[in-house]
Amino acid sequence: MTLRYLTKRLGLLFLVMWTAATINFFIPKLSPRDPILEKLQQAAIGGGRQQTGLKEMVAAYQKEFGLDKPMWEQYLTHMGNMARLDFGYSLAQYPRRVMDVIGDAVPWTIGLALVTTLISFGVGTILGALIAWPKAPRFLQYFMPPLIVLYAIPGFLLAFVLIYFLAFRWRMLPLAGAYSRGAVASFTPRFILDLIRHATLPALALIFTALGGWALAMRGMMVSVQGEDYITYAEARGLHPRRIFLKYAVRNALLPQITGLILSLGLLITANILVEGIFGYPGLGSVVLGAIQNLDYFVIYGVTMILVLAISLATLLLDLIYPLLDPRIKYEGG
Numbered sequence: 605m606t607l608r609y610l611t612k613r614l615g616l617l618f619l620v621m622w623t624a625a626t627i628n629f630f631i632p633k634l635s636p637r638d639p640i641l642e643k644l645q646q647a648a649i650g651g652g653r654q655q656t657g658l659k660e661m662v663a664a665y666q667k668e669f670g671l672d673k674p675m676w677e678q679y680l681t682h683m684g685n686m687a688r689l690d691f692g693y694s695l696a697q698y699p700r701r702v703m704d705v706i707g708d709a710v711p712w713t714i715g716l717a718l719v720t721t722l723i724s725f726g727v728g729t730i731l732g733a734l735i736a737w738p739k740a741p742r743f744l745q746y747f748m749p750p751l752i753v754l755y756a757i758p759g760f761l762l763a764f765v766l767i768y769f770l771a772f773r774w775r776m777l778p779l780a781g782a783y784s785r786g787a788v789a790s791f792t793p794r795f796i797l798d799l800i801r802h803a804t805l806p807a808l809a810l811i812f813t814a815l816g817g818w819a820l821a822m823r824g825m826m827v828s829v830q831g832e833d834y835i836t837y838a839e840a841r842g843l844h845p846r847r848i849f850l851k852y853a854v855r856n857a858l859l860p861q862i863t864g865l866i867l868s869l870g871l872l873i874t875a876n877i878l879v880e881g882i883f884g885y886p887g888l889g890s891v892v893l894g895a896i897q898n899l900d901y902f903v904i905y906g907v908t909m910i911l912v913l914a915i916s917l918a919t920l921l922l923d924l925i926y927p928l929l930d931p932r933i934k935y936e937g938g
Contacts, residue, residue, distance in 0.1 A: 613923060617916050624912040625686045625905075629679055632901050669695065669902075682905070691906035696898035702906040705891060712782060713887035716803055717876050720810040725865050727811075728818025733854050735819070736826035739845050747819075755816030760878040763809040767882070770805060778802045780884035806883045810876070814868075821864065825857035832856070866922045867915070 666672045669692070670681060685692060691702035734740040735747060754762075771779045778784070783798045829835065830853065838848045880889030888907055895903035 613920055617920055620916050621686075621909075621912060622683075625683060625909060626679075628905050628908050629682045632899065632904055633675075669693065686905070686909055689909070691909075692902045694900055694903050696894070696900040696903070702902045705903055706888065706906055706910065709886060709888045709891045712885060713876055713880070713889065716806060716880075716885065716887060717810065720807050721814065721865070721868055724811045724814035725818050725861070725868075728815045729822045729858070729861055731815075732819035732822030733826050733849075733857065736823040736830070737849055737853070738830075739849075751816040751819045753816070754812050755820055757813065759809055759813040760882055762813055763806070763879050763882045766805050766809055770808075777805050779805075780882075782886050803885075806876075806879050806885050809879050809883075818861070818864075822857060822861055825860055826853060829853050829857050863922060863926075866918050 663672070670678060673681070689703075691706075694700050694702050694705050697705060731744070731747060731751075735744050767779065770777045778801055780802075782802050783789070783795065784802075787795060787798055789795065834856075835848065835852055838852050876885075876887055877889035877892050879885075880887045881893040884890065891903060892907050894900070895907065
């Protein structure tokens with residue numbers, strides 16, 4: 605990989621981040637709603653007080669958040685803050701800072717989404733490879749219809765189905781939340797088991813939704829590599845079928861799967877938004893939904909920029925490691 609190519613990729617990364625930050629700034633401001641006014645009205649109604657002096661209070665908070673400045677000045681301030689990953693204070697949870705809100709949610713999202721992505725990737729890839737392999741057990745072909753159905757069902761719809769059967773009808777698992785009410789967070793077997801029970805329903809929704817996609821993609825790649833000359837040559841040499849399957853077929857069919865895996869790691873938040881919201885799971889998905897409902901500009905800015913940064917870095921990482929995965933790929937030409 606040449607220095608010129610690396611410089612171009614870093615420049616593209618900067619361009620993507622700048623474009624995302626610009627769009628991120630203007631889109632929420634298209635709404636006619638005033639989040640500060642709505643928050644103060646809710647506080648006044650909840651406290652049973654008369655709504656007097658709201659205009660003065662709104663003006664004071666707008667000055668505090670810099671929303672009273674001209675649009676161009678707000679934009680320059682916004683871009684400077686984005687460069688430092690400083691997203692300021694949450695409008696809906698003031699005086700908490702946005703990074704504190706995101707920091708509390710990130711471990712939940714990573715713990716849930718990373719585990720479910722790796723499980724669905726591993727099981728789906730192996731299952732898809734075996735289904736396409738001619739010498740695999742024939743009963744594996746019966747997995748194809750369920751996999752196609754799972755691939756077509758949206759994650760949130762599958763979540764409702766799982767809630768109905770496993771939480772309402774059979775009462776096997778908790779309905780929502782990350783742990784039981786009143787439970788004290790600790791590294792005890794009882795609390796860890798409680799975490800696992802509460803995470804099982806959203807995890808199953810995410811795993812089953814992604815499983816079909818990974819399996820069908822791997823099956824298609826395995827079918828395409830079976831006609832390659834190196835497979836025919838390996839069979840002609842009399843190599844063991846297991847070695848041909850693993851070293852020649854799976855290894856070459858796996859490259860597009862790895863591409864999808866790395867990109868999906870950057871999309872963990874978007875895959876979890878609806879599922880976390882349905883199950884009341886305290887991850888970034890729930891944070892995004894709450895920020896959209898309350899028009900919390902700065903939380904939306906923060907989560908969106910972190911998402912764009914994660915996807916951009918995942919793409920850059922993919923470019924860097926792809927020549928290591930496939931020696932045929934070179935970037936000598938820049």
